Amino acid sequence: MLNSHINCKAIFLIMTAALATVGIIFLLFGTDAELNERNLELLRSYGWEVEEEPEEICRLTIPEEFDAVFSVYQELEKESGFDLESHKGKPVTRYTYHVLNHKDSPNGFIRANVFVTKDGIIAADVCSLETNGFLQPISNRSGQIP
Secondary structure (H helix, E strand, C coil): CHHHHHHHHHHHHHHHHHHHHHHHHHHHHHHHHHHHHHHHHHHHHCCCCECCCCCEEEEEECCCCCCHHHHHHHHHHHCCCCCCHHHCCCEEEEEEEEECCECCHHHCCEEEEEEEECCEEEEEEEEECCCCCCEEECCCCCCECC
């Protein structure tokens, strides 16, 4: 009888821990799912079709001072209405998605990047990972297959 009581108690504790773990996972990934949906909505609003889940999530910091590369990127982003100036020195998360509707998509090297801070989306682009690839503002639909 005592063993039966101990087994029931152990099963109860395991079930409680499992439910708590599932709850924590739901809370953590629920927020990520909402953020991912906002990223997808942005990309779709410009006509880009991408895989539903990001291929890569990377955390980085916007430099305090823009070098030549970041200055060019800043000008590129302004074409889509984004401005990185107020985000200098701040942490950002880059979500990278595989683009499905670019004329070069079959080669597998076309990506869309969405940069997000705690304030929301601050930048986005479409690029090619090929050696002689390209980088263009999210609003530039050249190469896009309708």
